[in-house]
Amino acid sequence: MQFQPTPLKDCFVVTPDIFKDHRGIFMEAYHKEKFKEATGLDIEFVQDNQSVSKKGVLRGLHFQAGDFAQAKLVRVIYGEVMDVVVDLRQDSPTFKKVHKIILNEENQHQLFVPQGFAHGFITLSETSVFSYKCDRFYYPGSEYGIIYNDPSLAIDWGFLEEKMILSEKDLKLPTLKEFFQ
Numbered sequence: 001m002q003f004q005p006t007p008l009k010d011c012f013v014v015t016p017d018i019f020k021d022h023r024g025i026f027m028e029a030y031h032k033e034k035f036k037e038a039t040g041l042d043i044e045f046v047q048d049n050q051s052v053s054k055k056g057v058l059r060g061l062h063f064q065a066g067d068f069a070q071a072k073l074v075r076v077i078y079g080e081v082m083d084v085v086v087d088l089r090q091d092s093p094t095f096k097k098v099h100k101i102i103l104n105e106e107n108q109h110q111l112f113v114p115q116g117f118a119h120g121f122i123t124l125s126e127t128s129v130f131s132y133k134c135d136r137f138y139y140p141g142s143e144y145g146i147i148y149n150d151p152s153l154a155i156d157w158g159f160l161e162e163k164m165i166l167s168e169k170d171l172k173l174p175t176l177k178e179f180f181q
């Protein structure tokens with residue numbers, strides 16, 4: 001299991017060792033002790049989520065705030081997505097910086113998204129099965145978001161805007177400027 005930093009503080013990529021044989025593959029998708037040893041983080045993940053999305057579906061940019069802020073360990077079980085995170089911690093040296101990464105069933109990369117980050121992804125394959133662990137339970141009262149096309153972030157989602165599919169809720173999210181006002 002490899003752990004590699006990203007340009008964003010506290011955000012890193014986890015790549016499991018993949019064992020291939022004539023039957024297919026095996027991997028440890030998560031190992032609490034190895035995770036703790038490599039990162040120093042003694043995280044207890046309490047909720048596992050899974051979503052299935054069609055090509056062009058964009059979910060994000062989401063986060064829970066305050067006591068309900070969630071760290072997430074995200075990965076793709078089937079298909080391919082472009083995953084996007086934004087550091088929203090005002091005291092962080094990488095505040096307002098964006099990081100993008102391709103997650104797919106081939107590379108089996110996982111992204112650790114710290115508390116205080118906004119997170120989203122767009123499905124690039126016909127279908128994606130996206131799975132993530134969270135260290136806090138879902139609490140709708142503390143759910144927030146930033147609009148995917150925020151002008152100050154200027155994220156290139158690598159997809160034609162008219163072909164993107166978003167929820168009504170996500171289309172109404174505020175810009176970063178509106179959120180911090």
Ligand SMILES: Cc1cn([C@H]2C[C@H](O)[C@@H](COP(=O)(O)OP(=O)(O)O[C@H]3O[C@@H](C)C(=O)[C@@H](O)[C@H]3O)O2)c(=O)[nH]c1=O
Nearest residue numbers: 049051059060061062063119120121137138139167169
């Ligand atoms: C996130 C979540 C949603 N739900 C419900 C609420 C709603 O009826 C339905 C769909 O919720 P949403 O539209 O918020 O699902 P979705 O847009 O997939 O939300 C997710 O997006 C990605 C990018 C994240 O980072 C996640 O933390 C989460 O915010 O599922 C739960 O019951 N538990 C949960 O943990």
